[in-house]
Amino acid sequence: MNSFYKKNGPVIATFFLVAIIFWLVFLIVIPQLYMLDLSFRPNLPPLLRGGPDDVYTLTHYKHFLYGSETSKDAYNYVDIGVFLDTIITAVLVTIINLCFCYPIAFYIAKLATPNTARLLVLALVIPFWINELLRSFAIRILFAGEGVINNILLELGLISTAVNFIALDIALYTGLTYAYILLMIFPLYNALETLDTNQLEAAKDLGSSTVRTHWRIVIPHAKAGIASGSTMVFMLTAGALATPVVLSSPNTYWFTQLIYQWFNMNDNWSRGSAYSIILLVVSVTFVLLMMRLFKVTIGEVVR
Amino acid sequence: MSAEVELQNVSIAFGNFYAAKNVNVKIGAGEFFSFLGPSGCGKTTLLRAVSGFLEPSQGKVLIDGQDMSGIGPNKRPTSLIFQNLALFPLMSVADNIAFSLEVRGHDKVQRRKRADELLDLVALNGQGDKKVHELSGGQKQRVAIARALAVEPKVLLLDEPLSALDLKLRQKMRTELRAIQQRVGITFIYITHDQGEALTMSDRVGVMNDGELEQVGSCYDVYEAPCTPFVATFVGENNAFYGKVEKVEGVKVKVQTGGSSFIGQAGLGLDKKNYKFKAGDEVIMFVRPEAISLKGNSKKTQNSFSAEVKTIEFEGNLKNIFLRSAEDVDIRFSVPSSSDTSGMEPSKNVSLSFSQDNAVVLPTGALALD
Ligand SMILES: Nc1ncnc2c1ncn2[C@@H]1O[C@H](COP(=O)(O)OP(=O)(O)O)[C@@H](O)[C@H]1O
Numbered sequence: 060m061n062s063f064y065k066k067n068g069p070v071i072a073t074f075f076l077v078a079i080i081f082w083l084v085f086l087i088v089i090p091q092l093y094m095l096d097l098s099f100r101p102n103l104p105p106l107l108r109g110g111p112d113d114v115y116t117l118t119h120y121k122h123f124l125y126g127s128e129t130s131k132d133a134y135n136y137v138d139i140g141v142f143l144d145t146i147i148t149a150v151l152v153t154i155i156n157l158c159f160c161y162p163i164a165f166y167i168a169k170l171a172t173p174n175t176a177r178l179l180v181l182a183l184v185i186p187f188w189i190n191e192l193l194r195s196f197a198i199r200i201l202f203a204g205e206g207v208i209n210n211i212l213l214e215l216g217l218i219s220t221a222v223n224f225i226a227l228d229i230a231l232y233t234g235l236t237y238a239y240i241l242l243m244i245f246p247l248y249n250a251l252e253t254l255d256t257n258q259l260e261a262a263k264d265l266g267s268s269t270v271r272t273h274w275r276i277v278i279p280h281a282k283a284g285i286a287s288g289s290t291m292v293f294m295l296t297a298g299a300l301a302t303p304v305v306l307s308s309p310n311t312y313w314f315t316q317l318i319y320q321w322f323n324m325n326d327n328w329s330r331g332s333a334y335s336i337i338l339l340v341v342s343v344t345f346v347l348l349m350m351r352l353f354k355v356t357i358g359e360v361v362r
Numbered sequence: 363m364s365a366e367v368e369l370q371n372v373s374i375a376f377g378n379f380y381a382a383k384n385v386n387v388k389i390g391a392g393e394f395f396s397f398l399g400p401s402g403c404g405k406t407t408l409l410r411a412v413s414g415f416l417e418p419s420q421g422k423v424l425i426d427g428q429d430m431s432g433i434g435p436n437k438r439p440t441s442l443i444f445q446n447l448a449l450f451p452l453m454s455v456a457d458n459i460a461f462s463l464e465v466r467g468h469d470k471v472q473r474r475k476r477a478d479e480l481l482d483l484v485a486l487n488g489q490g491d492k493k494v495h496e497l498s499g500g501q502k503q504r505v506a507i508a509r510a511l512a513v514e515p516k517v518l519l520l521d522e523p524l525s526a527l528d529l530k531l532r533q534k535m536r537t538e539l540r541a542i543q544q545r546v547g548i549t550f551i552y553i554t555h556d557q558g559e560a561l562t563m564s565d566r567v568g569v570m571n572d573g574e575l576e577q578v579g580s581c582y583d584v585y586e587a588p589c590t591p592f593v594a595t596f597v598g599e600n601n602a603f604y605g606k607v608e609k610v611e612g613v614k615v616k617v618q619t620g621g622s623s624f625i626g627q628a629g630l631g632l633d634k635k636n637y638k639f640k641a642g643d644e645v646i647m648f649v650r651p652e653a654i655s656l657k658g659n660s661k662k663t664q665n666s667f668s669a670e671v672k673t674i675e676f677e678g679n680l681k682n683i684f685l686r687s688a689e690d691v692d693i694r695f696s697v698p699s700s701s702d703t704s705g706m707e708p709s710k711n712v713s714l715s716f717s718q719d720n721a722v723v724l725p726t727g728a729l730a731l732d
């Protein structure tokens with residue numbers, strides 16, 4: 060602490076401290092705690108809040124599992140289905156993203172000349188100056204029934220009738236994969252960049268194939284970067300809203316869309332909070348489990 | 363199994379810059395051959411051309427008579443030890459050593475057995491389960507050697523593998539490397555900027571300067587009969603007297619340098635024949651520090667001159683005495699530490715001499731800077 064003050068001078072050090080504490084406490088901890096609290100309370104009109112009916116209850120969590128009291132089903136198949144769909148799709152998107160980004164990151168980090176690498180990074184970054192919603196609409200235009208891709212395929216005679224990419228959710232997967240590509244590429248790049256090129260050559264000299272060199276040397280070296288990128292992509296994909304709203308087929312729901320509905324359309328903030336907490340807890344647990352499985356520590360991931 | 367390596371007119375260009383220029387050398391099967399040269403002279407580049415990481419821009423690399431163009435490093439009977447060793451830090455020592463066997467699909471038991479044999483060979487018994495970072499510098503060195511030998515190469519290529527070690531260890535590893543080479547009997551191509559290393563280990567040495575191979579010969583030849591001023595000054599220490607040829611008598615050359623005239627031997631050219639000089643040629647006469655002695659035993663075959671003592675440097679077994687001759691040439695010579703140097707205080711004038719047989723006369727050319 061003292062050395063922090065010495066290094067930065069009193070004014071800047073105080074500013075940093077205040078800013079960090081403000082950010083942590085007011086923008087993260089308090090809202091989340093408020094949501095947590097809200098999720099355990101009944102959805103009451105403002106007048107009744109704090110009254111005798113305002114007691115802690117599990118009703119929203121129960122609703123997620125068993126559905127409304129009037130429902131005949133044993134479980135809330137719809138919401139649980141959407142939830143599982145979201146998690147599974149997010150996992151798939153993360154894996155596709157990783158498979159897609161790993162070669163790019165490897166190329167930039169180890170194979171490209173410095174100039175090519177800079178150009179590639181620019182080409183990757185610039186599209187992200189456009190906001191997420193616009194990018195999603197652009198992808199929608201690409202994949203629409205009379206969109207660019209269909210027109211090209213029709214023109215080439217590869218298909219005879221337009222493919223409904225939206226209904227097949229291909230547009231959604233593409234949009235989601237593309238949306239967080241940078242969050243995968245940069246941690247991967249950082250990890251791969253520190254790999255000594257001589258190790259690749261040594262492996263080659265010892266007779267190793269490219270695949271084996273990656274499997275035995277490059278991937279183990281980049282493990283922390285892979286974990287870090289995958290974690291971020293998974294979390295953000297599972298929590299994405301704009302892209303699914305624009306790109307999902309009419310009968311596909313993203314779990315965040317349900318949350319959004321509870322908050323806004325149905326004006327049930329408590330249930331919305333409960334659903335958010337479920338998403339958060341399950342996502343975090345899932346990530347921790349995966350890290351355990353692949354023997355990565357949190358320290359490595361946030362490095 | 364060892365193999366012969368031949369470089370035929372090998373040139374290697376990076377853009378317009380030639381890192382190796384028209385290198386020709388034939389390295390015999392089972393030979394310990396060193397490329398010796400200052401850093402940046404193209405040694406690594408040349409070695410990468412032999413191992414297959416680089417294709418020569420011109421010329422050919424032949425291994426056992428077979429043209430290697432288009433054959434990748436994994437297909438050549440060579441194995442390279444990198445300057446920084448490039449061990450795999452996330453694998454155990456045994457896994458590192460047996461990596462090439464893993465690649466070829468050998469099972470765990472076979473791999474372990476071979477790794478243990480190789481660990482024995484490099485005197486690291488029982489260290490197989492350690493992680494690489496748990497080893498000392500010298501031990502890592504040995505692991506790198508074992509890993510390279512695991513592919514049973516016919517030619518082992520070593521890129522300054524000892525440069526990261528401290529002096530004592532380096533000297534110990536020299537002996538050991540030589541012993542390993544004799545045990546496995548394969549061709550070793552070693553590159554280094556350290557002449558001591560090259561001279562102690564090698565059968566033959568190739569001295570490189572600025573991408574060119576200036577001289578190839580036995581350690582003795584390179585030291586005693588340098589072909590060029592660069593070799594004369596890069597390999598060991600040398601005193602250089604610039605001058606003009608006054609008279610030639612067979613291989614004896616009389617050189618006018620400053621105010622005095624010295625007689626020396628015409629040096630040997632690359633063709634092993636003495637250089638032919640004629641009166642008036644610009645030449646340099648080289649005299650090794652150990653060939654200079656304090657005057658006293660004056661025979662007819664001695665050249666003598668006087669010089670002013672500048673400094674005396676104590677180097678354990680030797681004393682190096684730095685002087686400046688009457689003609690303003692910097693001279694250094696050394697005597698055993700036990701010698702009496704009481705008469706040699708700085709700024710005193712002393713008489714020195716050297717034998718005509720120990721002076722080598724070469725055409726002018728660039729010296730090695732140190
Ligand atoms: N890939 C490369 N691209 C351009 N120049 C290079 C490359 N590799 C080496 N060089 C240049 O070639 C020369 C010889 O390098 P190197 O073979 O590494 O020398 P050494 O091993 O003798 O120290 C140096 O001037 C170096 O800058």
Ligand SMILES: [Mg+2]
Binds near residue numbers: 405406445521522
């Ligand atoms: Mg080098």
